[in-house]
Amino acid sequence: MAPRLSISKLIVSGLRKLSPRRGIEYSFTLIGFTIIAIIALMALLAPFIAPYDPIEQNVGMRLTSPNAKFIMGTDNLGRDIFSRIIYGSRIVMHVTLLSMALSSLIGVSLGLLSGYVGGKPDSVLSLIMDSMYAFPSVILAIIIAYMLGPGILPTSISLTVVYIPTYFRMVRGYVLSIKESLFIEAARATGAKGRTIIFKYIFPNVIPSLPIVLSINAADAVLTLAALTFLGLGIAAPTPDWGFDLKKGHEFLAAKFWWPSTFPGLMIVLLTLGFSLFGEGLNEILNPRLREGV
Amino acid sequence: MVSLRVYIIRRILLAIPMILTLISIVFVVMRVAGDPVSATIGLHAPPAQIERLKERLGLNKPLYIQYLDYIWQLLHGNLGRSMIWGERPVLTEILEHLPATLELSIWAFTLSVLIGIFSGVFSARKHRKATDHAFRLYGIVTYALFIPWIGLILQLVFGVHLGWLPISGRIDTGMEPQTITGLYVLDSILTLNIYSLVSSLRHLVLPTVTLGIYLSGIFTRLTRSNMLEVLGKDYISAARARGLSERTVIYKHALKNAFIPILTMMGLQFAALLGGAVLTETTFSWMGMGRFLFERISYRDFTTVQGTIVFFALFVVMISLLVDVIYVYIDPRIRY
Numbered sequence: 001m002a003p004r005l006s007i008s009k010l011i012v013s014g015l016r017k018l019s020p021r022r023g024i025e026y027s028f029t030l031i032g033f034t035i036i037a038i039i040a041l042m043a044l045l046a047p048f049i050a051p052y053d054p055i056e057q058n059v060g061m062r063l064t065s066p067n068a069k070f071i072m073g074t075d076n077l078g079r080d081i082f083s084r085i086i087y088g089s090r091i092v093m094h095v096t097l098l099s100m101a102l103s104s105l106i107g108v109s110l111g112l113l114s115g116y117v118g119g120k121p122d123s124v125l126s127l128i129m130d131s132m133y134a135f136p137s138v139i140l141a142i143i144i145a146y147m148l149g150p151g152i153l154p155t156s157i158s159l160t161v162v163y164i165p166t167y168f169r170m171v172r173g174y175v176l177s178i179k180e181s182l183f184i185e186a187a188r189a190t191g192a193k194g195r196t197i198i199f200k201y202i203f204p205n206v207i208p209s210l211p212i213v214l215s216i217n218a219a220d221a222v223l224t225l226a227a228l229t230f231l232g233l234g235i236a237a238p239t240p241d242w243g244f245d246l247k248k249g250h251e252f253l254a255a256k257f258w259w260p261s262t263f264p265g266l267m268i269v270l271l272t273l274g275f276s277l278f279g280e281g282l283n284e285i286l287n288p289r290l291r292e293g294v
Numbered sequence: 295m296v297s298l299r300v301y302i303i304r305r306i307l308l309a310i311p312m313i314l315t316l317i318s319i320v321f322v323v324m325r326v327a328g329d330p331v332s333a334t335i336g337l338h339a340p341p342a343q344i345e346r347l348k349e350r351l352g353l354n355k356p357l358y359i360q361y362l363d364y365i366w367q368l369l370h371g372n373l374g375r376s377m378i379w380g381e382r383p384v385l386t387e388i389l390e391h392l393p394a395t396l397e398l399s400i401w402a403f404t405l406s407v408l409i410g411i412f413s414g415v416f417s418a419r420k421h422r423k424a425t426d427h428a429f430r431l432y433g434i435v436t437y438a439l440f441i442p443w444i445g446l447i448l449q450l451v452f453g454v455h456l457g458w459l460p461i462s463g464r465i466d467t468g469m470e471p472q473t474i475t476g477l478y479v480l481d482s483i484l485t486l487n488i489y490s491l492v493s494s495l496r497h498l499v500l501p502t503v504t505l506g507i508y509l510s511g512i513f514t515r516l517t518r519s520n521m522l523e524v525l526g527k528d529y530i531s532a533a534r535a536r537g538l539s540e541r542t543v544i545y546k547h548a549l550k551n552a553f554i555p556i557l558t559m560m561g562l563q564f565a566a567l568l569g570g571a572v573l574t575e576t577t578f579s580w581m582g583m584g585r586f587l588f589e590r591i592s593y594r595d596f597t598t599v600q601g602t603i604v605f606f607a608l609f610v611v612m613i614s615l616l617v618d619v620i621y622v623y624i625d626p627r628i629r630y
Contacts, residue, residue, distance in 0.1 A: 007330065024427055024430075028434075032560060035321065044559065069587065119459070127311060127312070127315050128315055129321070130312070131312055131316045131319060133316040134312070134316075134565060134567065134604065134610055134611070134614065135316065135319075135606075135607060135610060136566065136568045136569035137569060138564070138569030138570075138573070139568065139569055139572065139587075139603065139606055140593070142572070142587075143320070143323055143324065143599070143603050144323055144592055145325060146333065146599065147323055147329075149332070149333075155469035182394075184563070201578060219437075222604055223438075223440055225567075226442075227440075227441075227572075227573055230442055230573065230576070231572075231573075231576065231588055231591070232591075232592060233591070244439075246443065246446070247442070250446060250577070253446060253449060253450060253454060253461075253465065254453075254454060256454055257448050258454075261446055262446065262447070263441075265440060265443030265446060265447075266443070267441055268440045268443060269438055269439055269440055272437075272438035272440065272513060273435060273563055276437060276438050277434060278436050280434055287468040
C-alpha cells in the first residue's frame with residue numbers, strides 16, 4: 001500500500017474502533033455529539049472555568065504569546081484569549097439555539113399550513129420562500145443584521161429569517177407528497193377538521209427528519225454568525241465573540257502574532273464540524289436506505 | 295429547434311416574478327425591518343440633518359410611493375447614488391469592482407469543481423475502503439471550514455512564515471496591466487505583460503485556494519454519491535464486459551451520466567460562491583464586490599449597500615437562468 005494512504009487508514013481504523021461493528025456513521029455522530037456537548041458545557045460553566053475576566057484589559061500584558069499563565073496568549077488589549085474563547089461560546093450557543101428554535105417553529109408551521117391550504121396563498125408564499133432560498137444566505141443575513149443593528153436578539157432574528165425557507169420548503173414538499181394519500185383521505189372522510197389533520201396526521205410524519213435538518217442548519221448558522229461578527233455586524237465590542245475576535249486578531253497577523261486569530265477561528269470550525277458530523281451521522285443512521293446505496 | 299426557443303423564452307418570463315420578489319424583499323428589509331436613518335447616521339444626529347437625509351432618501355413620502363419610485367428607478371437601470379464621495383452612481387462603482395470578484399470566482403470555482411470531481415470519482419472507485427472514508431470526511435470537514443480561518447492559516451504559513459506568496463491585494467502596486475477586461479490575468483496576457491501576469495497569479499493563489507477548498511467538499515460528496523449510483527448500472531457492466539479500459543468506463547460512460555446533478559449543484563453553489571467571496575475578499579483585502587460591500591457597510595453608505603444587494607440578487611437570478619439554458623443543450627431529455 002502506498003504510504004500516502006497510511007494516515008487516512010489510521011484515522012479510519014481509529015474511528016472504527018470507537019464503534020465496533022456499527023459502521024463509521026456512529027463514530028461521526030458520537031464525535032459530533034461530544035464536540036457539541038463540550039462547547040455547551042463551556043458556555044454553561046464559563047464563570048467557573050475561565051481563569052480571567054474576558055473583558056478586563058491589561059495593558060502590560062499586550063500580545064503575549066501562549067505560555068503557562070495564558071495558555072492561548074493575550075490579545076492586543078492584554079485580555080486572556082482562553083477566557084474570551086470560553087465566554088465566546090455563550091454568544092454562539094445562545095444565537096444558534098434561539099435562531100434554530102425560531103426558524104424551525106415558523107418554517108415548519110408555515111410549511112404545514114401552506115402545503116395543506118394550497119392554491120394562491122401557497123404559490124405566493126412559495127415564491128417568496130424560493131427567492132429567499134436562492135439568495136446567498138450570508139449576504140441576506142448581512143443586510144438584515146445591518147438594518148437591525150447589534151445585539152443578541154437582532155442577530156438571532158437575522159439568522160432566523162435566513163433559515164425559515166429551509167424548513168418551509170422541506171415541510172411543504174412533504175405535505176404535498178402525502179396530502180392525497182389514503183390515510184389523510186380516510187381522516188377527512190371521517191370528518192376530521194383541517195387542524196386535526198395537520199397536527200395529528202401530517203406533523204408527526206415530519207418530526208423524524210427534523211433533528212437532521214436542525215443539526216445541519218445549526219452548523220450553517222454557526223458559520224453565518226461568525227461571518228456577521230467577522231464583518232463587524234451583530235455583536236458589539238467588547239463582548240467576547242469568536243468571529244469578532246478572529247477579525248481583530250487578523251489585523252496583527254502580518255506582524256507574526258498568530259494566536260489572537262487562530263484560536264477563535266479554530267473554535268468556529270470545531271463547533272461547525274460538531275454540528276455537521278452529528279447531523280450527517282444521524283442522517284445515515286435514520287435513513288438506512290441511503291446507507292445501502294452509498 | 296423551435297421548442298428550444300420557446301423553452302428559453304418561457305424560462306426568461308418565469309424569472310420575472312422571481313426578480314420582482316427578490317427586489318421587493320430587499321426593499322422590505324431595508325425600509326421596514328430597520329430604520330434607514332439610524333442605519334445611516336444614528337438616531338442622535340441633529341434634527342436638521344435627519345430631515346435632510348429623509349428628503350434625500352425620499353423617506354417623507356408614503357411607503358408605497360417609495361416602493362414604486364424604487365421599482366421605477368430600477369427599471370431604468372438606476373441603482374441610486376452613493377451617499378459619500380461625490381455621489382457617484384452606485385452602478386459605476388459596482389462595475390469597477392465586478393472584474394475583481396469575477397476573476398477570483400472563476401479561478402476558485404474551477405479549482406473546486408476539479409478537486410470535487412476527481413476526488414469524488416476516486417472515492418467512488420475505492421468504495422468503502424479507507425480512502426473512501428477519508429474523502430467522505432473531507433467532504434464534511436471542508437464544509438465546516440470558516441473561510442477567514444482557512445485564509446488566515448494559509449496567510450500564516452505561505453505568506454508570513456515562508457514568505458512565498460503575498461497575503462493581500464490583487465497585484466503589486468504599479469504593476470497593473472492596461473485595463474481591457476479588468477481581469478488582471480487576462481489583461482496581462484492580452485497586453486503580453488509578463489510581469490503583471492506573474493504578479494497577479496501570485497496574488498491569486500491563496501484566495502483561490504481558500505475559496506476553492508471551501509466549495510470543493512460539496513462537489514466531492516455529490517460526485518461520489520452519483521458515481522456510486524451510476525457504477526451500479528447495467529450499462530457500466532456492459533461496457534466493462536466489452537473490454538473497454540477502466541479509464542474509458544469511468545470518465546466516458548459513468549461520469550458523463552453522473553454529471554447532470556453536478557451541474558445543478560454548480561448552479562446552486564453560485565450563491566454560496568458569492569457569499570464566500572465577501573469573506574474571502576475581506577480576508578485578503580481583495581478589492582472586489584464583497585470587500586466593497588463590507589467597506590460601504592462600515593461607512594454606513596445606505597444607498598450603495600441597497601444598490602449592491604439588488605445587484606447581487608439580479609446576478610443570482612441571471613446565473614440560475616443561464617444554468618437552466620445550458621442544461622437543455624447538455625441533456626436533450628430535459629424540457630419543462
